[in-house]
Amino acid sequence: xxxxxxxxxxxxxxxxxxxxxxxxxxxxxxxxxxxxxxxxxxxxxxxxxxxxxxxxxxxxxxxxxxxxxxxxxxxxxxxxxxxxxxxxxxxxxxxxxxxxxxxxxxxxxxxxxxxxxxxxxxxxxxxxxxxxxxxxxxxxxxxxxxxxxxxxxxxxxxxxxxxxxxxxxxxxxxxxxxxxxxx
Amino acid sequence: xxxxxxxxxxxxxxxxxxxxxxxxxxxxxxxxxxxxxxxxxxxxxxxxxxxxxxxxxxxxxxxxxxxxxxxxxxxxxxxxxxxxxxxxxxxxxxxxxxxxxxxxxxxxxxxxxxxxxxxxxxxxxxxxxxxxxxxxxxxxxxxxxxxxxxxxxxxxxxxxxxxxxxxxxxxxxxxxxxxxxxxxxxxxxxxxxxxxxxxx
Numbered sequence: 001x002x003x004x005x006x007x008x009x010x011x012x013x014x015x016x017x018x019x020x021x022x023x024x025x026x027x028x029x030x031x032x033x034x035x036x037x038x039x040x041x042x043x044x045x046x047x048x049x050x051x052x053x054x055x056x057x058x059x060x061x062x063x064x065x066x067x068x069x070x071x072x073x074x075x076x077x078x079x080x081x082x083x084x085x086x087x088x089x090x091x092x093x094x095x096x097x098x099x100x101x102x103x104x105x106x107x108x109x110x111x112x113x114x115x116x117x118x119x120x121x122x123x124x125x126x127x128x129x130x131x132x133x134x135x136x137x138x139x140x141x142x143x144x145x146x147x148x149x150x151x152x153x154x155x156x157x158x159x160x161x162x163x164x165x166x167x168x169x170x171x172x173x174x175x176x177x178x179x180x181x182x183x
Numbered sequence: 184x185x186x187x188x189x190x191x192x193x194x195x196x197x198x199x200x201x202x203x204x205x206x207x208x209x210x211x212x213x214x215x216x217x218x219x220x221x222x223x224x225x226x227x228x229x230x231x232x233x234x235x236x237x238x239x240x241x242x243x244x245x246x247x248x249x250x251x252x253x254x255x256x257x258x259x260x261x262x263x264x265x266x267x268x269x270x271x272x273x274x275x276x277x278x279x280x281x282x283x284x285x286x287x288x289x290x291x292x293x294x295x296x297x298x299x300x301x302x303x304x305x306x307x308x309x310x311x312x313x314x315x316x317x318x319x320x321x322x323x324x325x326x327x328x329x330x331x332x333x334x335x336x337x338x339x340x341x342x343x344x345x346x347x348x349x350x351x352x353x354x355x356x357x358x359x360x361x362x363x364x365x366x367x368x369x370x371x372x373x374x375x376x377x378x379x380x381x382x383x
Binding site: 006011019033 | 216242245246247249250253254257258260261264265269271272273275352354357358
């Protein structure tokens with residue numbers, strides 16, 4: 001009985017010291033991490049919608065996670081939309097930049113947990129650049145894109161490719177519902 | 184000094200964690216889809232291994248043997264969490280490229296194995312070198328696996344085309360089965376080499 005108390009005490013002490021250290025590091029890194037996240041988001045918005053230079057958050061709907069309206073010199077030029085799509089592993093967070101006219105300026109994968117070496121390649125420009133200049137509802141093709149509304153899938157990661165394309169389509173639909181787009 | 188070199192040799196060659204001890208298989212099979220991933224995972228593991236070996240060696244006399252395993256796990260998990268937080272705050276580029284590998288290190292049994300087999304019985308300096316040797320041995324083995332899989336699976340290494348353009352990449356090599364194929368064949372070749380050496 002005495003032994004158990006002693007061992008328990010030592011284990012408690014070790015756990016308490018470790019927890020204290022982790023808590024301390026968490027405390028001092030909280031602010032820089034928060035700042036990094038905001039900076040990363042700013043950078044992503046500029047990347048997907050280069051024609052805008054300032055962004056303002058607007059009300060989102062069920063399909064869209066976050067809506068940021070981008071403007072230049074006080075005039076609205078387009079949207080930076082964050083959408084979530086079910087990936088192969090976890091949900092994939094995608095930011096899509098679309099102009100008032102409904103044309104995609106760029107997309108960026110904000111967060112994903114796809115298989116390294118396969119689905120993970122979705123964040124490479126060779127995949128994401130395919131979405132640039134598109135303005136219609138898109139389909140995924142596994143044998144190479146042959147028409148304007150097709151995106152060629154990443155080899156070995158069709159599920160990821162479809163998930164991202166679905167997300168982008170949601171963003172396109174949103175802009176169309178807002179009166180933009182190429183109807 | 185000689186003992187420290189012996190530790191490095193032991194970790195990299197003689198008791199290579201992957202090819203000889205066959206431990207830490209889960210991250211080995213999962214992350215060796217490319218050379219870049221393999222090196223990232225290997226070096227991150229090396230850093231944690233050195234830190235945890237040093238810390239466990241320092242407190243080895245205070246920890247009663249009956250509760251050593253939970254104590255080691257708490258210490259290792261704390262190290263990984265702290266490294267993860269510090270990387271996220273100050274080197275975000277490295278943090279995002281390591282991604283899921285960092286939390287995976289906690290469950291890498293190589294680290295617990297070295298804590299148990301070596302650091303808990305030896306002084307701090309040798310334990311640090313043991314961690315370094317084992318870490319480098321792990322990195323080397325991962326890199327070899329990653330190189331073979333990336334070359335056969337994509338025809339490239341570190342995104343530089345190696346194979347001629349007519350080469351048709353064997354996607355299966357970068358999928359899960361490819362990991363087992365390559366690991367099995369490499370281990371078989373090493374065993375052939377070793378048994379010939381013994382016979383001589």
